[in-house]
Amino acid sequence: MLKHNRALLPAIGAATLLATLLGAPANAAETGHGPGDSGNGGGAMTFNQPKHQAHSNAAPMQCKEMTVDGGFETPKLGKGDDYMQFDEDDVPGWRTDDPDGKIEIWGGSMGVTPRFGKQFAEINATGSYNSIYQDIKTKPNTKIYWSFWIRARDSSDGKDVDATSIHFSKTPKNDTSINGLQGQFAYSNSSDDVRWKRLYGWYKTGPSQTSTRVTLTADDSASTDAGYGNLVDGLTITEAPNCM
Known part of the structure; x- marks a missing residue:
C-alpha cells in the first residue's frame, strides 16, 4: 500500500500538540510513555485531502510495507457480490473480535467507491x-x-458520522483482550458518509518490541443496527516517512 500519497509525515511531537497545530480534534491519547521518554509514544494527524509539502533534497529511504493486505483486496469478492463476510482465517494478515469471527469486505457497488483498489x-x-x-x-x-482512510456508512436519510480509532501496542503473549496491553498509543477520529478521510501519524516502539499489534476499532456508529458502520481502506505502515 505504498502508493497512496507521497506527502511526508513529519514526526514533530505528541498527538495533542499535532492536533493543536493543525486544527484537528485533540482527542489522541497516549497511555504509555510520552514521545520524549524512553518508552512508547506517537502522534496523529488528519486531513480530508492529501497535504502537499515542500520538496526535500534528502535521499529517500527504502520503502518497505509492514502490513499484510492493508487494502483488503484479498480474498476477492465473487462476480456480482456487493460484499461478503469472510471467516477471519481466510483474510490474509487480519484477525477480529467480531462475535462470529467474520471480516466484512465490500466492493464498489453499494454507493461507496473504494479509496484504493477495488x-x-x-x-x-x-x-x-x-x-x-x-x-x-x-x-x-x-x-x-502509519496512514489509513475512514468513512461512515450511509444508513439514514441525514448525514451519518462514525468514529474509528487506531491502536498500537506490544503484541501480547497471553492474549486476553483485543488490544493486549490496552494500547500504548491510541488515536480516534470521526468521519462522515460523503467522503473518505485520511488519518496518519507515527508510533515509536519500545525496548525489545519486535512485534507490534495494530488495531482498527469501531468506536461509534450512526446506525443502531449491529454490523453497520466504520468503513476503512488503505492501511499502510512503514519505517520511512517519505514512502507514505
Missing part, C-alpha cells in the same frame, strides 16, 4: 464496536509511520 472493509461485520487487527514485525526503539 475493495475495502467494514469493521462491524456482525456485531457493534468491533475491532480488526494484525501483528507486524517491528524493530525496538524505532519510529514507524
